[in-house]
Amino acid sequence: MGPDAQPNAKPAVSRRRVLRWLLGFSVISTAAMVVTPMVGFIVPPKSTAAGSGGKVPAGKVADLPLGKGKVVPMGSKPVILVSTEQGIVAHSAICTHLGCIVAFDDLSGMIVCPCHDGRFNPATGAVVSGPPPAPLPHVTVSVEGDDIFLVPG
Ligand code: FES
Missing domain, CATH: 2.102.10.10 (Rieske [2Fe-2S] iron-sulphur domain)
Known part of the structure; x- marks a missing residue:
């Protein structure tokens, strides 16, 4: 700890904020994993037979x-x-x-x-x-x- 450091100072990014960000990221990535195959099933791929x-x-x-x-x-x-x-x-x-x-x-x-x-x-x-x-x-x-x-x- 340096001479200017204050022992009770809050860190720039709190632990709660990091956990909230990680939770949000996991919710979004889980939703993407569920929705992406559903969209792929509903929207058929372009056929090479077109034209x-x-x-x-x-x-x-x-x-x-x-x-x-x-x-x-x-x-x-x-x-x-x-x-x-x-x-x-x-x-x-x-x-x-x-x-x-x-x-x-x-x-x-x-x-x-x-x-x-x-x-x-x-x-x-x-x-x-x-x-x-x-x-x-x-x-x-x-x-x-x-x-x-x-x-x-
Ligand atoms: S699948 Fe048996 S010979 Fe082709």
């Missing part, structure tokens, strides 16, 4: 070299795009076995499900091996210049 006459932009042709594939969103559903000798094709990326999301395997050139090693033909979506009971459903693709669009069915 372009219902077609969904899915990237550029230049970004999908021949023999490669990638999963892209079509609204809330995943779709796998594959560049084949016959052009760019698309299939649902939801495995017909138990619903895992498939991926394109660069090594084998196949569409592969990571859950139970189901394998699909990249051009047709047909089952090649594994437990999937049905092919991946086809999704219509429209290529306009360098732009790839998915056409919801």
